[in-house]
Amino acid sequence: MRLHVANHPLITHKLTVLRDKSTPSSVFRSLATELVTLLAYEATRDVRVEEVTIETPVTTTKGVMLSQPRPLVVPILRAGLGMLDGMVTLLPSAEVGFLGMVRDEETLQPATYAERLPDDLTGRQCFVLDPMLATGGSLIAAIDFLFKRGATDVTCVCLLGAPEGVTAVEAATEGKSVTLVLGALDERLNEHGYIVPGLGDAGDRLYGTV
Ligand SMILES: O=P(O)(O)OC[C@H]1O[C@H](OP(=O)(O)OP(=O)(O)O)[C@H](O)[C@@H]1O
Ligand SMILES: O=c1cc[nH]c(=O)[nH]1
Numbered sequence: 111m112r113l114h115v116a117n118h119p120l121i122t123h124k125l126t127v128l129r130d131k132s133t134p135s136s137v138f139r140s141l142a143t144e145l146v147t148l149l150a151y152e153a154t155r156d157v158r159v160e161e162v163t164i165e166t167p168v169t170t171t172k173g174v175m176l177s178q179p180r181p182l183v184v185p186i187l188r189a190g191l192g193m194l195d196g197m198v199t200l201l202p203s204a205e206v207g208f209l210g211m212v213r214d215e216e217t218l219q220p221a222t223y224a225e226r227l228p229d230d231l232t233g234r235q236c237f238v239l240d241p242m243l244a245t246g247g248s249l250i251a252a253i254d255f256l257f258k259r260g261a262t263d264v265t266c267v268c269l270l271g272a273p274e275g276v277t278a279v280e281a282a283t284e285g286k287s288v289t290l291v292l293g294a295l296d297e298r299l300n301e302h303g304y305i306v307p308g309l310g311d312a313g314d315r316l317y318g319t320v
C-alpha cells in the first residue's frame with residue numbers, strides 16, 4: 111500500500127476550519143469540496159493517460175488525454191457524497207458508482223445498505239471517497255467490493271485518517287495495488303472509535319444531523 115499524507119499549509123488551514131465545532135454545515139460542505147480538489151491532485155498522479163496528436167493554431171504537437179476505460183469514482187454514502195463534486199470537477203469524464211455503508215456504533219462493524227457499481231471492473235482504476243478513515247472497516251469492505259469485481263488499482267481519498275485505520279487497510283490489502291491519500295494523519299481513535307482530534311461525525315456535520 112502506498113500512503114500519501116498531504117503536507118501543505120492550505121490543506122492544513124482548511125482542515126483546521128473543518129475540525130472547529132462551530133463551523134456550520136454550509137461552510138463544512140464548501141470546505142470538503144475544496145479539500146478534495148486539492149487532494150485529488152495527488153490522488154490522480156498515476157491516472158492512466160495515452161499520447162495523442164493534436165493541431166494547435168500554430169503547429170502539430172503531441173499531448174496526453176485520459177485513456178479508456180474511464181476511471182470510476184466511488185463515494186461511500188453518506189459522508190463520501192460530500193467529496194463527489196470536488197472529485198468529478200477534476201475528473202469530469204469519470205463514471206460514478208455508489209456504495210452505501212454505515213458503521214454500527216457499538217460493534218464498529220460496517221454494514222452495506224446500498225451498492226450501485228458496474229458489474230465488471232476489469233482493468234478499471236477506481237477512486238474511493240470517504241472523509242473519515244477510523245478503524246478502517248468501511249474502507250476495507252469498499253476496497254474488497256472493487257477488487258472482487260476486477261478493479262486493477264484502488265486509490266482512496268480521505269480527509270482524515272487514524273493510524274489504526276491505516277494499519278488495518280495495509281494489512282487487509284497486502285499484495286494489491288492500493289493508494290491512500292490523506293489530508294492529515296491524526297493521533298488515534300478514542301474508546302468510541304472516533305478519530306482524535308478529528309472533526310466528529312462527518313456525515314452529521316455535512317448534513318446538519320447533530
Ligand atoms: O473506518 P470506520 O471505523 O469504518 O469508520 C469510518 C466510517 O464511518 C463514517 O460513516 P458512518 O458509518 O458514520 O455513516 P454516514 O456516512 O452515513 O454518517 C465515515 O464516513 C466512514 O464511512
Ligand atoms: O471520527 C469519526 C469516526 C468515524 N466516522 C466519523 O464520521 N468520524
Ligand SMILES: [Mg+2]
Pocket residue numbers: 189311312313314
Ligand atoms: Mg456518520
